[in-house]
Structures are given as C-alpha cells and as structure tokens.
Amino acid sequence: MAESGLTSGTRPGAENLLFLTDDQLRRGIEAMFFAYRGFTADPDRILAEKSYGRAHHRALHFIHRSPATTVNNLLDILGVTKQSLNRVLRTLIDDGLVESKVGQKDRRERHLFLTDAGRDLERVLSEAQRKRMRAAYREAGPEAVAGFQQVLQQIMDPRLREHFEQLKDAP
Amino acid sequence: MAESGLTSGTRPGAENLLFLTDDQLRRGIEAMFFAYRGFTADPDRILAEKSYGRAHHRALHFIHRSPATTVNNLLDILGVTKQSLNRVLRTLIDDGLVESKVGQKDRRERHLFLTDAGRDLERVLSEAQRKRMRAAYREAGPEAVAGFQQVLQQIMDPRLREHFEQLKDAP
DNA sequence: TTGGAAAGTCAACAAGGCTGACATAAACTG
C-alpha cells in the first residue's frame, strides 16, 4: 500500500522519470504553498498576541542560533535591508529581548545576544513550530524526512544553502 | 508506519527516533525558511518587472488551476480577506489578465477565468518556478521527492490539506 | 591621516495584510 501510493506501482528505475512531469512539479509547488502557511501559523498566532510579527521571530531565531552574530551577518541571512532589520531590532532591544554589544576587536560592529526574556520568547515560538514539525515527521517517517531535507536543500539559492550548512555545524 | 518499516528496512522502534530530535526539527525549520526564499525568488523577479507581487501570482495560479472558480472559493484557498483579494483581482481584471463572469445558476456568484494574456503570464511565472523545482527534484531523486511531498502534506493545516487534495484530482 | 567599512537614523513610499462599515443584487425562507 505504501509502495503503490508512492510510486503508482512502478519501480523508480533509471528510465522512470515520471516524478519530473509538470504535474508532479505543480503538486510540489502547491504543497510548498500550503505547507508554508501551516509552518508559520502557530508562531504567528503567538506573535500577534504580543504585537510582534514574523520578522521579529526570524531575528530571534537566528540570534539564538548564532549568539554574538553581527548585524551584517544577520542582514545576509535574512536578505532584507538594514533599515528593515533595524526597525525590528530596535523594538526587540527596546523591549529588552535582545542585547547589542560593541565588538571588542572591531568596535564598529555590534554583536547581538538574546536576553533571558528573549530566550523565553524564542523558546515558546520555536517550540510551537517544532510541535507541528514533530507531528509531521512522526507521521511521515524517517525516510520521508530525509527526502524532505534533500529536496529543500536543492531548492535553496546556493548562497543561502551555505548559510544553512554553516548553521548545521553550529554548537 | 508499519508498512514503511517493511519497505525501508528501518523499523520505527523505540531506539530509532533520532530523526525526531529537536536538532533535526530545527534543521527542518531552517530548511523550510531558506528553501521558501528560493521557491519564490524566480517568480518574484519576473513579477517585479511588471509591478505585480506574489499576491497576483497566487491568484493567477489558482484561477489557472480551477477555471470558473468563485471569489469565495479563492478566498478560502488563499486565506486572505475579500478586501485584500479584491484589490489584487481588480488590477488583474483591469489589466485584462482575468475575466469575471456572472454565474448562470446563481447570479450572485462571479466565476473567474484567465484571459489569453493571463494564461501567458501564468505560464511564464510557473515555468520559472517549475524550472527550479525540476532541477531540485532531479538532483534529489524520486524517493526524496516522495518524502518531500509526504512531509509537506503533514505540515499543512487539515483544512488546507483538503484544498490541496482536491486540486490533485483536478483535470 | 584619510578612505572606506560598519552601523544607525530619518524620511518617504509601496505591497499586501487587516478591520469596520456600507451597498447591491440575488437567492432563500417563512
């Protein structure tokens, strides 16, 4: 049943390229669209209560992942302008969720850290997101998860894939 | 699950749950974030040239997929307010990419269709998106693609999954 | 010492979400 459901009874041989039909690609595109909505739904609800937005979540996430990261590095990861990021960072700093420390080696740079309160919010947000992912992973099983990761990695722009890989090796 | 155990050789036993660690989940979350950026990058570039946005693309896509769809159905799929959709639809209709026809059975409804010009733009946008997906699929291989679809489907909200399934069976 | 990088800020704007209020036409219901 699993087999026929996945491959319609055909074996994935070298010549079997049905998974590359426009129809299969369309299904993948629509799946990405609908899944991304679910992916962001739970954090979005929590953020709305606190009058924050997705942009704040992203900043919290990547500062959490890479403590002491610089503004420039964050700009590169997030792919927005410094004005856009600054607005978000400003509110997070003013609200005491993020701390900005002048660099020791290069005192022009600012190194970003989560405060205790910042870590708290980050934990609530990411746990909500993980909960859904965990359920999805469990339903789909480890092999599906491996495929999921592989395809997503290929969809990324090479420059972003580097960031992704770098984060993989973070402590 | 029992079946995937049979076909894969990995039994989802108590000890083999490493794919559910918080670290694996975090990797999946970041992969979704970076991949979605790539996913939208190519259409976004084309849309920007024509002063359209992602919202226009979404409308074109789903009208293309479900010709004669009603405004209400589109609202449900897209998950935005009618005011938001109307703004987008208005420009598409004014620009001659979408046609709105009064319903025959129920004359309160409007049925939406792409014009030739609308189909042209939809084709350009979706081909750009498919190109990237095709390359990703080819690199990852059919088994990975199957897993990719499975996990995405599980991430969706149930209500959206129904829409997704319904589109699967469309002509 | 000076050029340029890093960061921050101000102003203005746009897309695309949202709410609320209201209008119209058509269908449905008692």
Place this chain on the structure above:
DNA sequence: CAGTTTATGTCAGCCTTGTTGACTTTCCAA
C-alpha cells in the same frame, strides 16, 4: 410577498514589513 441570508464589491483607514536615498558617527586599516 417580506424579511433574511449570501456573494460580491467598495471606501476608508490602519499595520507590518519590505523598499530607496541621504546623511551621520564611529573607527579600522593602509
């Protein structure tokens, strides 16, 4: 038939989050 509900459209105003451009301050490095 009168009243209600449904589907759609529209106006006005707000918010978040993106953009560009201009400008300043700090300060490293050649």
